[in-house]
Amino acid sequence: MRKFKANKHTIIVTTACVVFVLLSSFYHHIDKYLTGITFILLTLLIPTTFILVLTYVVKGFFQIYKERKNLTFKFCLPTIIGLTSLTYIIFSPWQLDSENLESEVEFRACYEGTQNQSYIKFRKDKSFEINSTGVFFSDYWFTGHWRKSADTIFMKFDKEIPRLLSDTIIIRNEYLVPLTELNKDTTINYGRCYYLGYCKGLN
Numbered sequence: 001m002r003k004f005k006a007n008k009h010t011i012i013v014t015t016a017c018v019v020f021v022l023l024s025s026f027y028h029h030i031d032k033y034l035t036g037i038t039f040i041l042l043t044l045l046i047p048t049t050f051i052l053v054l055t056y057v058v059k060g061f062f063q064i065y066k067e068r069k070n071l072t073f074k075f076c077l078p079t080i081i082g083l084t085s086l087t088y089i090i091f092s093p094w095q096l097d098s099e100n101l102e103s104e105v106e107f108r109a110c111y112e113g114t115q116n117q118s119y120i121k122f123r124k125d126k127s128f129e130i131n132s133t134g135v136f137f138s139d140y141w142f143t144g145h146w147r148k149s150a151d152t153i154f155m156k157f158d159k160e161i162p163r164l165l166s167d168t169i170i171i172r173n174e175y176l177v178p179l180t181e182l183n184k185d186t187t188i189n190y191g192r193c194y195y196l197g198y199c200k201g202l203n
Helices: 002-025 027-033 036-066 073-091
Strands: 105-112 116-123 127-134 139-149 152-157 168-172 175-178 194-196
Touching: 002 027, 002 036, 002 073, 027 036, 027 127, 027 139, 036 073
Parallel strands: none
Antiparallel strands: 105 116, 105 194, 116 127, 127 139, 139 152, 152 168, 168 175, 175 194
16 A cells, blocks of 8 residues: 555656646746636646645655655655755756747847836847736737848737837837837837836836
C-alpha cells in the first residue's frame, strides 16, 4: 500500500510540475493568441498546479519526518521532484519563456493611463505587438507590421487599430504622436501618447 501511494504521489506531482512549467513558459503566447474559456482555464491552471505542488512538498516533509526511520528513495521521490520544481520556479534565472522564440525587440514604447497600461514592441522582423491591460482584467492584443522612415513609423494592423494610435506615427519629443493628432489645430496632448522606452510607473 505504501509503495502504491508513493507511485501515485510521484505521478501526480510530476504531472502538476510539468503542466505548471509548460503553461508558465508559454504564457506569452497563451495570452497573445487564446481567448474565451480556453484562455481562462489555462490561466487558472497555473496557480492551481503551483498550489498543488507546494502542498505536496509541505505534506511530504511532514511524512518524511514521520517515517524517518524507514525511509526509501521512492517514498521521498514526490517531495524531491516537487522541491526541485519549486526551486526552479522561484529561484532559477534560466526559466523558459516562449517570447524568446520571437524576433528580438528593436525598440518599444509605453502608454500609462490612470486605470490602464499599454506597451508596443517593435521587433526586428518588422512585426509589432501591442498589449493593453486595464481594470476588471481587461486584456487586449493588437498585431501587425511596421516600417520606419526618418521620424515616421508606418503601421499596418492585422485587424482593428487601437485608440491613441493610427497607421502613421510621428516620433516627436520621444513620444509617438499619431498623424491624426498632428493634423489638428490644437496643442498636442502628449499625455495621450505612447512614450519611447519601458513603462516608468508614472500613474
